[in-house]
Amino acid sequence: MEIIYHGHSCVQIRDGDHSIVIDPFLSGNPLSVAKPEDLKVQYVLLTHAHQDHILDAVPIAKANKAKIVATFELANYMRWQGAETIEVNMGGTADLGFAKAKFVQAFHSSGIVLKDEKRMIYGGMPGGFIIQWNGITIYHAGDTALFSDMKMFGERHTIDLACLPIGDKFTMGPDDAVTAAVWLKAKQVLPIHYNTFPAIKQDAAAFGRLLSEHGIQCIAAVPGERFTLEKRSVIFASAP
Ligand code: NI
Ligand code: MN
DSSP: OEEEEOSTTOEEEEETTEEEEESOOOTTOTTOOSOGGGOOOSEEEOSOOOHHHHTTHHHHHHHHTOEEEEEHHHHHHHHHTTOEEEEEOTTOEEEOSSOEEEEEEOSSOOEEEETTTTEEEEOOOOEEEEEEETTEEEEEOOSOOOOTHHHHHHHHSOOSEEEEEOOOSSSOOHHHHHHHHHHHTOSEEEEESOSSSGGGOOOHHHHHHHHHTTTOEEOOOOTTOEEEEETTEEEEEEOO
16 A cells, blocks of 8 residues: 655555545645646545645546545535535544545634635534555544544554644644554554644654654655555655
8 A cells, every 4th residue: 555645734545546635735735746637536535624635625526536525514515616525524434445434533623714705614523534444544633633532543443554743833743743643552653734834844853753762653754755554564665
């Protein structure tokens, strides 16, 4: 199974002909190597409605005839933009055929800002995804603070890779993300949601050193970098 980090919170997972992307934010991210039109996916998973997570969702979904998986309110909004969707809500699982994606809680907010109209569209509860695919479990936390139910996720799932925000300010920072990784009993952590803007600048190498004190491996990928994930081990990492 191949993981491609596209920068910010955008993570693509690929196995054979099957691929999904989570939180596509490419055209608005100067650090992104890939363009929305480069992505070939069957599903687009959205953790919440903020612009830095949904920006390229509709174009990617339309170009690929891919379905968008999102919580009820956000899925409705995506349908208004012409996308096909699978609606979920807290604790619910979307069956993707080749994989299962469970929508789980996050502590954050979720809304679409209509600047000109000076109003906000409610985006539903923000969440994360626990993805089970060919015996591998990947947790994408979305944007979140540290919360103690992560212990429950760690008890109930064998998490091979946790994609955790470390940027601070809008999400948890590196110290809380280390605690999250420990509670999740994650084998490997891909830090996300950092360095995209000055406000969320972080030192991924320092974060990796903190993780290693707990025997957890940090995969500090740069945008465009891909690595192969096998159950309980990373076997190969390459530059973009
Ligand atoms: Ni957000
Ligand atoms: Mn965000």
